[in-house]
Amino acid sequence: MKIASYCFCILLSVLILLSWSGIAWAQDSMLARTPPMGWNSWNHFACEVSDAVVRAQADAIVTSGMKSVGYTYILIDDCWQGTRDADGYIRPNAKFPDMKALADYVHSKALKIGIYSSPGPKTCEGYPGSYGHEEQDAQTYAGWGMDYLKYDLCSYDGMGDQLAAYKKMGDALKKTGRPMIYALCQYGMQKGWQWGASVGGNLWRTDDDIRDDYYVMAELGFGQNGLEQFAGPGHWNDPDMLEIGNGGMTIDEYRTHMSLWCILAAPLITGNSLVTMDAETRALLTNTELIAIDQDPLGIQGHRIKQEGPLEVWAKPLKDGSTAVGLFNRGWGAMPLTVDFRDIGLGTSSLVRDLWAKKDLGSFQGKYTAIVAQHGVVMLQIKKGI
Numbered sequence: 105m106k107i108a109s110y111c112f113c114i115l116l117s118v119l120i121l122l123s124w125s126g127i128a129w130a131q132d133s134m135l136a137r138t139p140p141m142g143w144n145s146w147n148h149f150a151c152e153v154s155d156a157v158v159r160a161q162a163d164a165i166v167t168s169g170m171k172s173v174g175y176t177y178i179l180i181d182d183c184w185q186g187t188r189d190a191d192g193y194i195r196p197n198a199k200f201p202d203m204k205a206l207a208d209y210v211h212s213k214a215l216k217i218g219i220y221s222s223p224g225p226k227t228c229e230g231y232p233g234s235y236g237h238e239e240q241d242a243q244t245y246a247g248w249g250m251d252y253l254k255y256d257l258c259s260y261d262g263m264g265d266q267l268a269a270y271k272k273m274g275d276a277l278k279k280t281g282r283p284m285i286y287a288l289c290q291y292g293m294q295k296g297w298q299w300g301a302s303v304g305g306n307l308w309r310t311d312d313d314i315r316d317d318y319y320v321m322a323e324l325g326f327g328q329n330g331l332e333q334f335a336g337p338g339h340w341n342d343p344d345m346l347e348i349g350n351g352g353m354t355i356d357e358y359r360t361h362m363s364l365w366c367i368l369a370a371p372l373i374t375g376n377s378l379v380t381m382d383a384e385t386r387a388l389l390t391n392t393e394l395i396a397i398d399q400d401p402l403g404i405q406g407h408r409i410k411q412e413g414p415l416e417v418w419a420k421p422l423k424d425g426s427t428a429v430g431l432f433n434r435g436w437g438a439m440p441l442t443v444d445f446r447d448i449g450l451g452t453s454s455l456v457r458d459l460w461a462k463k464d465l466g467s468f469q470g471k472y473t474a475i476v477a478q479h480g481v482v483m484l485q486i487k488k489g490i
């Protein structure tokens with residue numbers, strides 16, 4: 105009898121353990137089913153980030169209405185680290201007095217929070233990286249309640265096998281049992297998109313850093329063509345964070361930035377100050393019809409279907425059978441651009457909606473032509489006509 109109840113206890117524990125790891129796995133595989141949306145400290149604040157800045161941005165993401173359209177991750181980038189304690193555990197620096205309390209604050213607003221490190225001994229700004237402390241760091245982040253880690257190559261470049269280094273942290277994060285989005289940042293070296301998902305990555309940078317400059321943004325965004333086969337629910341190409349609202353581009357250029365990132369099913373991580381943003385910036389970031397293109401459940405990354413010099417037509421198929429189409433003018437002066445409905449698999453009669461004007465334009469036969477501003481875009485949703 106004693107042996108029977110002993111065996112029963114063991115069986116029960118094994119079953120509980122199995123179902124617990126099953127739940128953890130199921131949660132894990134649900135991460136980033138659509139491209140992550142949120143705010144990151146780097147583009148605007150760089151090393152001026154602090155507990156106070158993060159709390160203020162968390163407040164603003166709610167009060168500005170950004171949260172209600174889907175922006176939920178509050179991401180602390182480089183420059184939060186202090187020194188390691190005698191046992192090797194990382195401590196934040198004086199600007200972050202209590203990381204757990206900060207995470208609790210962000211969570212109290214039904215938001216999620218993320219942190220940043222490097223596989224190398226130093227981050228890009230020279231703060232301690234996770235090299236040799238991967239498991240300890242993953243445990244620390246989980247203990248603080250982090251939901252996301254951006255892991256930035258920095259000083260690991262040239263130190264060894266990148267894939268192994270990224271897998272080491274991917275495994276360490278899994279081992280914590282806490283679902284955390286894993287964002288690889290190694291600037292697309294060694295075709296990171298080919299192996300990012302295999303090391304546990306949910307997104308991976310495909311290129312160098314963005315700047316608040318049309319030509320840099322355009323180079324990155326339009327340069328994504330051809331990578332579409334590597335994106336899908338749970339694993340995304342990342343052409344870097346948004347610069348919208350930081351002041352270096354015209355409204356047409358920022359509209360191109362947002363439209364292109366949505367056609368690409370790219371992560372929408374804003375990099376401006378949400379506390380001081382003006383109404384124009386807010387409108388660019390919160391156009392729900394654009395966001396729906398980015399967040400479409402099929403998770404197909406759009407691609408270029410036509411190019412004539414500086415004029416490009418991009419298309420992204422959507423779950424409801426319609427297609428998002430971006431007419432982009434990368435050149436000087438306004439120019440006419442045409443989408444031929446056969447190029448997006450539609451017949452002669454199609455219904456066209458302008459997503460920035462938020463207006464149905466009506467039914468068109470065979471093609472639709474618009475005049476597109478210099479460095480601008482006309483963003484359409486096209487479906488079969490009756």
Ligand code: GLA
Binds near residue numbers: 181182227256312
């Ligand atoms: C690299 C990354 C940036 C940012 C900085 C921080 O340059 O690509 O996105 O994280 O490091 O130092």
